[in-house]
Amino acid sequence: MIPPLRVYNTLSRQKEVFEPLAPPHVGMYVCGPTVYSDVHLGNVRTFLSFDIIYRYLKQQGYKVRYVRNITDVGHLLGETNEGEDRISQKARLENLEPMEVVQRYTNGFHEVMQQFNILPPSIEPAATGHIVEQIGLTQRLLEQGLAYEVNGSVYFDVSKYNQEHNYGKLSGRNVEELIANTRELEGQEIKRNPADFALWKKAQPEHIMRWPSPWGPGFPGWHLECTVMSTKYLGERFDIHGGGMDLKFPHHECEIAQSVGSCGVDPAKYWVHTNMVTINGQKMSKSLGNSILPSQFITGNHPLLDQPYSPMVLRFFMLQSHYASTLDISMEALQAAKKGYLKLMNGMRVLRNLEYSEQEGIEFNEKGAQQVKGLCDNCYRSMNDDFNTAQTIGHLFNLVKKINALQTGQLSTAELGREVFDQMKQTFISFTEEVLGLREELDLRPENLLEALLEVYRQAKEQKDYERVDQIRASLRNSGIVVKDMKQGIDWAYEE
RNA sequence: GGUCUCGUGGCCGAGUGGCUAGGCAAGGCUCUGCAAAAGCCUCUACAGCGGUUCGAAUCCGCUCGAGACCUCCA
CATH class of the missing domain: 1.10.730 (Isoleucyl-tRNA Synthetase; Domain 1)
Known part of the structure; x- marks a missing residue:
């Protein structure tokens, strides 16, 4: 009677019947926020969209493990090789420890999620908690010959990968075009190819966030964390991977390359992308x-x-x-x-x-x-x-x-x-x-209601309607409140 | 420049080759002590031009317009 659940899969560019890999279990990974500033409404919309998917799958009886990460390192700012990490920059500007920045905006993010009645995920891992695994994955890619080290940084070799696999299949572009259309940027010479992306970055001396690695002190590249954490908590292959449209390229493309490159498996069966909130027809964005x-x-x-x-x-x-x-x-x-x-x-x-x-x-x-x-x-x-x-x-x-x-x-x-x-x-x-997760948000301040009731009390008193007066006293007492009928006026107090 | 998406009535916004989306706004009716709420009814559509079809807003082509990605962004 009712047709089965169908999901639009970015990979195939069409709606597909939803068939989990191992029903009734469903694994869903969603790229969470980079916690270097407040989330705006556009960010909220994405997490709301996946909240709906999460809720509906649960209502349908699936056992969903929902993983949504917190990006607290590795997200570079700017276009060049020497681009600063977003968290680091914020920390420097505000004179804070990077983890203070992370904590502040993580708290803020959680508060917003709660206000919007967006359910917490099953697991909310942070990138900095998985440095070891990220180094491990980088090593594996080096062993596979799909990455190379230059001067303390490690890059993914896109054209090498593309010889056997298809880099660009998610976002629908081809590597030659990508290379041809990439602008010449300062500081990119050390990459073999402009389309290559960083797995591990050497930390400059002034860089606060740094971890030891086989290639010297540094920090992980942005795309690595999602591959590592989705694999760790959902397995090499899982059902749904989601995020905003703007992550399709390069972020998700890189994730696929990392997964396929390291373990030969396409990470997600269904890729789901949410669209943007616009204001006056233009994408709402921090930048x-x-x-x-x-x-x-x-x-x-x-x-x-x-x-x-x-x-x-x-x-x-x-x-x-x-x-x-x-x-x-x-x-x-x-x-x-x-x-x-x-x-x-x-x-x-x-x-x-x-x-x-x-x-x-x-x-x-x-x-x-x-x-x-x-x-x-x-x-x-x-x-x-x-x-x-x-x-x-x-x-x-x-x-x-x-x-x-x-x-x-x-x-x-x-x-x-x-x-x-x-x-x-x-x-x-x-x-x-x-x-839909909609709930009432009636703001019936108890004080206001009490005021209204005490006003009726006042009037009843004036009219010497003592039956009503007693009635009001009695019903308030039921709620643990006593009427303080004083010469100076009428007030209330908690019954002690 | 490349890739892609979209263009629905006063506003927002679903949708499908033929069967009322819906909300908001506007008008009318019923109910009602008054008012409100509620129910019922009505109105203005599928950017433009061609094509496919018995039939297209829905498929195809072109034109115009808007946006996204190609560089960090949910």
Whole structure:
């Protein structure tokens, strides 16, 4: 009835039926952030997209091991050989120990993930925790003759690799073209070929982050960590490897080359790439300086924002488009998303309180029941079609209409029948909360509610409605709160 | 310059060779002490030009436009 889950695989450039290598287990590796600065909304979208995949696979009964790394070394800045490591640079600029930089932004990243209700991965390994393995992999590639050492640095020999394998198959380019189109850059002479990439870099004397190695003190190249950590925790071959589109080349291409080169195995069966968040039609990126931070959305404190937007509104907003499409931010779209999100949450609240009941004179309506059942099935259908959250949300809204009609009595549960009613309730809640990860974020400050209640108390007192006064006191006492009715005014305190 | 993606109604955004996406906005109706909520209905589409087809927004070609990657970026 419902077609099987299909996933768009960048390798084949088409949707493929999802068949794990060793069901019910699924191994998924996602390239995490480089923790040298705050994550912006574009970063969040990627991790949100994989959060959805993770959640849906789990809902489908798979046992998922989800590995998402933290890049805390090796990510070079600039184009030249002498380019500085991002973490190092930040540490120097802020006068911090590199690991302080790493810790600060890792904490910040985790906080944002939590705000957006993005589940933590099963394993979150850091590059600096796997230096030994990275040196090991570099050695193996040297032994295979696929790498060469120059002056304390080790490079991957792309053209050598390409003699037997296909460097560029993921991102769809060929090595000759790559070489022909590479600009001449300062400091690249020591590489045999401009397309070669660093496995291990010699640390300059002033470089703070350094580890001993067979080639002298240095630090690992960026691409190495993902190969090492995915292999270590998921095996040489695993199911899904993901990341942002902008990592396709060179990062993921290099990963494939490292894996195939060292152990002869293509690391991932399915490559999944998420698209970019744009603002005014242009990619949001740290280097372009047009990024908006989650904290700025939440406070509304940014020149481009007209008002604050909460994490759940943003989560909903992002889920209203497909992960492989670019998503443009505009105030109109955000406001529409805000209302839509609230509509969905209202539906959820109504549904939670709905119970099935037979009613005199109301008959089962086969057609209506089938329609609701169809909407439920459609949720699975849409998610099975390459995790199409946008379409799923559309179906949920159709269900909201039914839910609201049930609440106002325009529709009766008896018309749906118990089976369909239960299915609707189960499906709606499961998809909204578990799969889409949307939750209410009602900010009912206890203080505000108490104030309102004490105001009623005040008025009751004035009107000498002592029955009501006692009632309010009693109900507050149930919550561990006593009313302090003093000459100076009315206040409350925790009951001691 | 090379490679690739995209161009859907007032806005956002799915989608498929023929069957209502959905949200927001606008208009109308029902319900309602008032108001709100809710339900129902309506409106404006598939960049342009050709081609394939019984039929294309969906496939192919060209044109125009936008973007991404090719160098760090999720």
